[in-house]
Structures are given as structure tokens and as C-alpha cells.
Amino acid sequence: MNSLILIAVLLVLSAIGYQMGRKRALAGTGGQIKGLHSLPSYYGSYVALWCALPALLVIAFWLALQSGIVDSLLISGLPASVQALSEGQLNLLLSDIRNLAAGDITSKTPDPMVQAAAERYNDLRSTGFAAMVVVGLALGIGGLTIGWRAINPSFRARPRVEKIVHWVLILASAIAVLTTIGIVLSLLFESIRFFNRVPPAEFLFGLNWSPQTALRADQVGATGAFGAIPIFAGTFLITIIAMLVAVPIGLFSAIYMAEYASPRFRAIVKPILEILAGIPTVVYGFFAALTIAPLFRGFGESVGLDVASESALAAGVVMGLMIIPFVSSLSDDVINAVPQSLRDGSFAMGATHSETIKQVIIPAALPGIVGSVLLATSRAIGETMIVVMAAGLAANLTANPFEAVTTVTVQIVTLLVGDQEFDSSKTLAAFALGLVLFVITLCLNVVALTVVRKYREKYD
């Protein structure tokens, strides 16, 4: 909260700088605007930017790096015997110290060493904060002075300000690229650490998945097996079921919407179908677990089939329901983009409407439809909450839709939710799975987007 106050102070300071810059520019010409190079507001903005930008940048870096630096300072200040502890124990101790410093309850009665460390921690933090305030305010006031002194009536304020804004805009658009780089690097680094422990071949082609690693060295049979084939197979099975539901329903609704429906019908039904895409996935998950899974189970019992209560079928069907609008609205666009002349030609040859659709429109729109199906498939593979709530955890290698299977996303969630050491093979495995997920969905998306774009160009 205190850093928010500091930021607010800086913003007020830069507002004052704005007024000062304006005044100084106008004073230079005796209040005459026409003697200035730029409009007075640009002089003001120039000073305000000088005041706010450097200070805010430094504060942002400070806040991002502070806790890490404070921690390492704290550790280096601890006795050597403590520093020799393993990383897990050290982390436990650190959180004890932090809790004590914040005045919370600790896991055991604090010994003097921890008490001293907690005081030191508070000291470091308050020193750090004071230093940040001093540096931030000094930069703000310094910047304000520099900007203010630069101003005279012939100063080219507008080009300068616009140059700064231009760079800010470039920076903003680079954030999307930085995000991608961040995703790739974080997945790659953690995966490499994982593959140092588990060979990639075992991960990609192993048939046995049981990621329990030993808590104690002498534990039996808990070395963990990281063969991901059962998980890939489970993901594949659920995705296939979802597509079997979504593609026919989505495609036929798209055809009906684009070719048969009256504008009125379309105006009402299309938004309602789009609701399906707006419902949060956690709601679908709850629906699958609460309504659909027991329904299938009861139905299975009545015809003598053994349906698991977390069957792949229930998760897949509900996922298919969620994906319908992705297939239907994209295919709808694609079908609408087929030129009217093709339809007219077909009608003129005496074809009925459905024959036109089957023999002319669908073949013409096929690349686009394939693209939309691929995009929907990538959605289904990356979908998390439905399978977390409705599919199983056990990695069964089966093609039977009535059995429980698990998926890549379910495993990522179960491996990472809850308390564990961050660098065990178990948590690192989640990043390896994440990398596989990212690569597969990326490939599907790139192919789909290229196909759709090629197709659009063809009829534009």
C-alpha cells in the first residue's frame, strides 16, 4: 500500500511539473502563444514525462526485485550452520522468519536465531522501502528540474514528446512478444531440468505414469514413473469424443444458419448459440460432474454396461457442447464467404439446395471448415476445468470411453496444486507436459490460421 502512496505522490509531482512547464514556456514569450514552437501543453507534458517516467520505471524494477534481494541478504546474514541446510529446510525457515516478522503464528516457538532474523528482515525491508522512496523522489524531482530547465520558447517540445510517446507505443506492442518469449523460455528451462532427470525418450514413449516421488530416501516403490503415453492417449480419447459431438452439430447448425435460416431466425438463434462459448468452463465442469456423469452411469447400468463415474464419455460430451460455437461460427463465416455465383450456377443446373450444399458449397468451403475444426481441436486439447472436474486422475491406457482416463491438463493441475517443493521431478514434469501442450496447440493453430487465411485470399 505504501508504494501506492509513493506512486500517487509522483503522479501529483508530475502534474505540478506539467503546470510549471506550461507557465515557463508562456512566461518566455510574455504569455503569447504564437511565439512558442509548440502548444503550451506540450511543454507541460515534456516536464511531466521527465518527472514521472524515470522514477516510475525505477520503482517498478525495485518492487519486482526487492523480495528476492532481501531474501538473499537475509540468508547471507544467517549463521553458517543454517546456510548449510538443504533448500527445502531453508525455505521453511525463511517462511517462519517472514511470518514472525509479519506478526503471525509460526510453526514452532521461535528460537532467538529466528527472532533475530525476523528483526533483521523487518529492518532490511524498511531500509529497502526508505531507499526506494528516496531514490524515487530524487529521480522525480531531478527529472522535473532537468525538464523544466530545458524549456524556452524555441524549444521543440512537440517532436520530443511525440518521440517519447512513439517509443512507449512500441514498448506496449512488444509486450505481446515478450509474453510469448516468457512462455517459451519458462517452459523450456523447467523442461530441460526435468529431462536432465528423466530421459526424453522415457517421457515421450513410456507406458507407465505414476509421478509419485519419494518423500524419504528409504521409501519403497516411489521413485516415480514418467511415461506420458497414457496421458496423451487419454487426451486424444476425450478430444475425439468432443469432436464427434461438436463437428456434426456445429457443422450442420452452420449450414442451416448460413443457407436456410431466415434473417429473423438467425438474429435470434445465433446469439443464443454464442452463449455456449461465453459460459465459464468451470460451469461446464460442474454440469458434467453433477448431471451428465450420473446420467451416463445410470443409463449404462440400465443396459448392463459398466460406466465409470468419471468416464471419458461424460467429459468428452460436455466438452463437445462447449466447442460447438467455435465450429459453428467459424464455419458459418466460411460458408457465407463462398461466392453467390457458385450457388447460382448450381441452381441453374437444376440442383436442389441440399445438392448444391453437398456438391458445391462444402467442397468450396472445405479448407475453411478444416481450419475451424483444427482450431476447435486445439481448444479441446487445451481445455482444463471440464476434465479436471469430470475426468479421472488415474492414467489408464485404454480406448474404452466408459472408463476413466486422464489428460495432459488434468495432470498439470494435480501436479502443481498443493504444497510441494518446486524443483522435484513431479512439479517439473508439469512443465514438460505444458511444453508438449503448448507445442501441439501452437502447431494446430498455425496450420489452421494459415489454411483459413489462404482460403480467404482465394475468394477475396
Next chain:
Amino acid sequence: MTDTPANDVAARAEDRSAALVRKRYRAERRFRMYGLAAIMAALGMLTVLLFSIVSSGLPAFTTTQVALNLTFDAGDIDPDGSTDPAKLASGNYRGALLKSLRAEFPGAETRKGRRDAINMISNEVTFVMRDMVLADPSIIGTTQRVWVKSSADIDQLAKGSIDRALPESDRRVNNRQLGWFEKLEREDRVKTTFNTTFFTTADSREPEQAGILGAVVGSALTLLITLLLSFPVGVMSAVYLEEFAPKNRWTDVIEVNINNLAAVPSIVFGLLGLAVFLNFFALPRSAPVVGGMVLALMTLPTIIIASRAALKAVPPSIREAALGMGASRLQTVTHHVLPLAMPGILTGTIIGMAQALGETAPLLMIGMVAFIVDIPQSFTDPATVLPVQVFLWADAPERAFVERTSAAIMVLLTFLIMMNLFAVLLRKKFERRW
């Protein structure tokens, strides 16, 4: 009559072609029916979904109260008769409550009977008694009739979710409790009221005390961070790409990259947040500020794509007129193009925010699944959000949590519908055809 055979052939050919046409028309009708059936199937499933949520969620908005005669026994609450608030606050209210229950329910003397009696009502009743005493110490020593909240099981019984005809072993409420409850019912000491607790508290292990306010506040804090980060960055990056960027390889890379980022599974953003924000920058776990940053990265592509479309829709004549009057390129954009594109940009932003509000998976990765009983006060307090609350409750075994899960979903859907309606209205009101 020489042309009879020829006539015959023609007639037969006509017959056959008429049959063929009929067949083709049948195929036509069938095909059309398939299309209609597909739409109806989708709409039907949507209806089933909404119906099952609403029908199981509606009961959660009411709660059952029972009138009990509570004796504020002076010996338990204020043994030395000091009426000192600090002493009163630590009085033995459980003892006083047990005495009252023994008087109220015959058979509550035994150990088992006492447990049954205490399980009839919510365990917040001792706190209610304490608050009553602190507000008015003169009630010590008297017996008051107080409407108190029943336990979740009795609530389910009153709502009819627990079948009284079931054998005792299959029922969460045993025969003794059922007898007591029916006696209360006969004496008209059971009433159903609006469940205000649900809207005024945070999560709890006891279903009757669990509420969604904590999650709603958490969602609001998280979305505020998301909006503050993704809106300016998204708009600036759209302005740059649409208005300033030269057409070169670098801007091509950015463009392809944004399109792909929009289709990256949301859980991957959670992994990014875990690896970068939590492990590298050591930001706090479970905090709205981290959740907001992760969701901001996730909604950024949506906002950029919508903003670019809105900017593209502003006709070039506007730009040319401004440039012709001597405005700089930046002035053209900020004074003319951006204001005209703003409704479209805002619509896209609201839709992006609605997506972020419903998102669960990335938040699981950064620890926003903790069980949190306090309403978060700041951006760095541990918090949870509405969809995660739904996820947590969906896992809880108690029946009473099923209806609360559905009710939380109804609240979540209400927020989403309001946001989307607002977006539609905004578009309708400010949409301009050039």
C-alpha cells in the same frame, strides 16, 4: 396409334423422373431437418445446462431458521457477576447453549443426544449469544426466544432435499433429530428466510455459514488489476500496429504472434505466472495482484485484436482531414481516430474482461485455490475468485454445498450476462456506419 410405344417410353420416363424428383426433394427435406435438429440439439443441451444449474441453485438463496428458547445462564456466562465486557466476551456460551438445548429437546442429556442436539443448529449460535449479551448485559439470567440458523442438514431436511421416508441409516438426519424437528414444525417454530449470509461472508467449512462475498471481492480486485494493465497496453499496442507501424518483418512477427497468443491454452499462462511471477520475481502466492497480471497477459490479445478492428473501421478520410489541417500524426490519432474508435475498443475490452472473470485454470497454478475465510482487503492479501470458489465448493462432499455451488454459478453468470449486455448496448448506441 403408331406412336404408342414412343408415348409409353415417354410416360415411363416421366414416371421415373417424377419419382426421382420426389426422392431428391425428400433428400432435400431430410437434409434441412438435420440442420434444424443440430441447432435444436445444441439449444436443448444449453437449456438442460441452465435448468439444472438454476433448479439446484435456487434453494441456496433461502435458509431455515428455528426459534429456540435460549437461557442465558448467569453461572456460565458471568460467574462473578462483574458485567465487565472483557469477561463477558469470554464466558462459557457453549455451556449455556447446551443447557438451553437440554431444556428444549427431550433426550439431549446423553452424550449422543447432546451431539444430535448441537448438530440441529449452526455452530455460530454461541457467537450470536455472545453478541446479544455484549449488546445488552441485562439479559443474563433470563430466557429469550431467539430465531437461530439451523444447521445445513436440518436446512436440507426443511427444504425437502432429505427424504424423511428413507430408513434412518441412509439419512443424514437421525430419527431423534427428525422427531425434534417435526415437533418444532408443529409448534410453528421453523421459518424460511432469505439467505443473507450467502452474500455477506467469505468461505467456510460449514455450508450454512459459507458465502461468496470474499470471492466476489477477490474477483473485483483481480479484474481491476487486469483492466489497469491490459487496457492501456492493449490500446497502445493496437494504435502502434494500426497507425504507426511500418510494414516490415518485425511487425509481421508481432501480428502472427498476437494471433497465436490468443489461442494458447489458458493453463499455459498459469504456468508462465508460476515460473516468472512467483518463482523468479518472488511475488506473493494467492494474491489478486499476481492473478490480475496473469489474466492481463491472457486478455491482452483479445483487446488488441478488437481495438485494431475498431481502429480499422474509422475511415481514412478522417485521418486525411486532420492531417490536412496541420495536425501531427499523433494528434490525428489522439484527437480524432481514437475517440471515434473508443466504443468498439470498450466493447472488446468488456468482452475480454468477461472472459477473464470466468477463467479458472491459470489461477489454480498461482495458488488462488487456498481456503480463505477472510474477505481480502488489499491487492496482496490471499484471495480467491468466483470461478475458483465454484471449483472448490464443487469438490466439497456436503450436499448443502451442491446448491451453494449452483448458486455461486448463478451469481457468476449474472455478472457475465450484465457485462455482455452492457457491451451489446454500447455497441448498439455508438455503432456508426461510415
